[in-house]
Amino acid sequence: MTAHLDLHDVSVSFNGFKAINGLNMSVGKGELRCLIGPNGAGKTTALDIICGKVKPSGGTVTFAGTALQDLEEYEIARAGVGRKFQVPSVFRELAVSENLEVARARRTSVIGNLRWDIRNAGREHVERLAELVGLTEQLDRPAAYLSHGQTQWLEIGMLVAQDAELILMDEPTAGMTAQETRKTAELFARLKGKHTLIVVEHDMGFVKAIGDVISVMHMGQMLAEGTAAEVEAHPEVRRAYLGSGGISHA
Amino acid sequence: MSSNVSTSNGLQRLTAQLAPLLIVCAVVFALPVLLNNDFLLNKVARYLVLGILTISLGLSWGFGGILNLGQAMSFGLGSYAMAMALKLKTIPVHTGASGLPDFMVWNNVQQLPWFWVPFRSLPFAIAAGMIVPALVAAALGWFMFRGRVTGVYVSIITLATMVVINLVIIDQQSYTGGFNGITDLAQLEIFGVAFDAYGRATYYLVAGCVLLSLLVAFAFTRSRAGLIVQAIRDHESRVRYFGYDVALYQIFVFALSAAIAGLAGMLYTVVMEFASPTFLGVQLSLSVVVWCAVGGRQSLVGAFLGAVLVAGMQGALSESAAFLETWTLVMGALFVLVVLFLPKGLAGLAQVIWRWIVQRRHASGSVAQGVGQTEGST
Numbered sequence: 001m002t003a004h005l006d007l008h009d010v011s012v013s014f015n016g017f018k019a020i021n022g023l024n025m026s027v028g029k030g031e032l033r034c035l036i037g038p039n040g041a042g043k044t045t046a047l048d049i050i051c052g053k054v055k056p057s058g059g060t061v062t063f064a065g066t067a068l069q070d071l072e073e074y075e076i077a078r079a080g081v082g083r084k085f086q087v088p089s090v091f092r093e094l095a096v097s098e099n100l101e102v103a104r105a106r107r108t109s110v111i112g113n114l115r116w117d118i119r120n121a122g123r124e125h126v127e128r129l130a131e132l133v134g135l136t137e138q139l140d141r142p143a144a145y146l147s148h149g150q151t152q153w154l155e156i157g158m159l160v161a162q163d164a165e166l167i168l169m170d171e172p173t174a175g176m177t178a179q180e181t182r183k184t185a186e187l188f189a190r191l192k193g194k195h196t197l198i199v200v201e202h203d204m205g206f207v208k209a210i211g212d213v214i215s216v217m218h219m220g221q222m223l224a225e226g227t228a229a230e231v232e233a234h235p236e237v238r239r240a241y242l243g244s245g246g247i248s249h250a
Numbered sequence: 251m252s253s254n255v256s257t258s259n260g261l262q263r264l265t266a267q268l269a270p271l272l273i274v275c276a277v278v279f280a281l282p283v284l285l286n287n288d289f290l291l292n293k294v295a296r297y298l299v300l301g302i303l304t305i306s307l308g309l310s311w312g313f314g315g316i317l318n319l320g321q322a323m324s325f326g327l328g329s330y331a332m333a334m335a336l337k338l339k340t341i342p343v344h345t346g347a348s349g350l351p352d353f354m355v356w357n358n359v360q361q362l363p364w365f366w367v368p369f370r371s372l373p374f375a376i377a378a379g380m381i382v383p384a385l386v387a388a389a390l391g392w393f394m395f396r397g398r399v400t401g402v403y404v405s406i407i408t409l410a411t412m413v414v415i416n417l418v419i420i421d422q423q424s425y426t427g428g429f430n431g432i433t434d435l436a437q438l439e440i441f442g443v444a445f446d447a448y449g450r451a452t453y454y455l456v457a458g459c460v461l462l463s464l465l466v467a468f469a470f471t472r473s474r475a476g477l478i479v480q481a482i483r484d485h486e487s488r489v490r491y492f493g494y495d496v497a498l499y500q501i502f503v504f505a506l507s508a509a510i511a512g513l514a515g516m517l518y519t520v521v522m523e524f525a526s527p528t529f530l531g532v533q534l535s536l537s538v539v540v541w542c543a544v545g546g547r548q549s550l551v552g553a554f555l556g557a558v559l560v561a562g563m564q565g566a567l568s569e570s571a572a573f574l575e576t577w578t579l580v581m582g583a584l585f586v587l588v589v590l591f592l593p594k595g596l597a598g599l600a601q602v603i604w605r606w607i608v609q610r611r612h613a614s615g616s617v618a619q620g621v622g623q624t625e626g627s628t
Contacts (some may be wrong), residue, residue, distance in 0.1 A: 033403055051491060055486075074493050074494055077490070077491050077493035082492075083491045089485050089487070089488040090484075090488070091480070091481045091484035091485055091488065092484055092485075093479060093483075094477070094480060098477055098480075098481075099481075101477060102477060102478055102492065103492055105494060107474075107492045108493050108494050109498075110475055110498050110499055113473065113474040113475035113478060114470075114473050114474075114475050115473055115474055116469070116473055116474075126347045137361070158492075162492055213573065
């Protein structure tokens with residue numbers, strides 16, 4: 001399998017602190033990759049580099065043959081990269097349906113978007129999306145009124161609406177109930193294959209439920225890669241998690 | 251839900267959103283019938299023009315999240331464009347054979363400056379009155395929004411830019427009339443219709459422009475681009491990661507807002523019969539912010555009514571003997587009260603009252619289908 005996304009020798013430093021130090025990672029097309037690691041391992045920074053929020057000081061990021069490291073954020077998004085943030089980021093004053101409309105970025109130019117949707121052509125699509133993430137009842141309410149879990153779902157729904165080839169999820173189940181987490185796992189299983197996903201998570205139960213291959217980061221570097229059983233048995237991984245009660249309690 | 255139902259829902263929403271706009275415009279057009287006083291009509295026309303200016307600020311502030319404290323800059327530029335054209339129309343009646351505006355003759359200018367020449371054409375002047383402010387705003391916006399300048403820094407930069415242009419106009423007396431502005435203008439004449447500042451024609455011209463500005467702004471906010479601009483106001487970086495070039499959208503709404511302000515400026519010259527550096531002064535610019543906040547910045551009609559009502563009150567208070575000294579205090583108190591208790595302005599209050607009425611009607615069994623579900627955010 002050729003790599004869909006390839007990070008080669010990527011480094012980034014914040015005021016001299018090397019948050020990422022020679023990171024290598026490659027993810028195949030349609031794969032669902034879980035990214036775990038102790039606090040401060042650089043997981044979120046790795047996602048930031050892929051989506052352009054942080055510019056790497058060295059190394060290359062290649063996605064579907066395109067070098068991403070020198071592109072602007074919106075250009076990276078147009079290349080097919082979607083990102084869900086750790087802090088749920090939605091448009092609070094817009095209705096849920098409008099949030100999903102904005103995310104459906106088929107056209108991105110200003111002039112191209114100077115159009116009215118009198119016939120409400122996108123409505124059906126939006127309703128399907130809302131059903132997928134369980135927000136049908138909330139469709140016409142402002143996003144500000146949603147609960148924390150629902151806000152997380154809305155942002156996930158927005159990423160599905162964006163229909164990016166590569167979806168980066170930063171702690172998608174944070175603040176969700178056990179039932180909501182289970183539904184999220186089902187949704188991710190459906191997205192896998194059609195989209196390539198990278199999911200940063202702390203919840204090992206969730207990771208085991210969805211992930212084929214797990215990548216473990218530590219101190220800005222890739223520590224180990226493999227199935228859940230493999231990484232749990234990996235001596236370096238055990239050492240990295242030492243004192244925090246092992247990988248399952250991270 | 252079948253697409254047929256959602257289409258009629260969309261139309262219902264549209265009508266509900268357009269209704270307040272059209273009602274307000276109908277009242278504006280009907281006013282001369284009730285108000286048989288040319289002096290008063292001129293005054294109302296002045297407030298309507300300020301209303302258009304406030305709509306333009308509502309567009310960039312309420313919908314785009316860009317608080318432009320220098321909105322009067324675009325207004326002033328439009329005003330001067332119109333004044334220059336109307337001044338040139340007075341030649342050679344008011345001036346000598348040299349063919350220069352009177353103030354240039356007094357300042358020993360020998361030849362009409364190059365940037366005055368094209369203003370001999372009225373269509374050029376009218377186009378310039380909107381395009382020049384839009385271009386200035388786009389250039390300023392290019393530097394600000396490409397550089398990811400946000401929030402209070404945008405306000406400071408826009409305010410400072412306006413002050414600079416104001417000072418340049420005052421300083422270049424021989425070309426701009428300096429502190430006195432440009433006075434003694436000819437009447438605007440389009441297709442043989444003369445627009446006397448105290449005539450009905452001028453009032454209807456202003457009223458037509460109110461309708462036009464409201465419709466253009468409404469059409470923009472209802473478009474997909476308008477939706478994206480509102481999304482940028484709520485969460486700028488989130489929009490960026492969906493692949494939109496955020497800066498371009500901000501520049502667009504900033505320039506559109508400036509063009510509408512420029513239109514208002516041109517009308518102001520026609521109504522006031524002069525252009526003055528105070529039209530791009532700090533006091534007017536900040537007043538617009540107050541009007542917009544009082545009316546409701548996220549409602550175009552609200553912003554318009556806020557300007558007309560508050561500017562009207564300002565006018566009435568400053569002329570009455572009792573409030574001659576204290577009217578600014580009254581206005582300040584009003585602003586503080588609205589900001590504290592009505593964050594969405596009078597438009598927000600109207601919405602709350604409307605919902606309450608609809609709910610009561612629902613409760614008492616009568617059907618008010620559809621109308622009650624709309625957000626009414628025109």
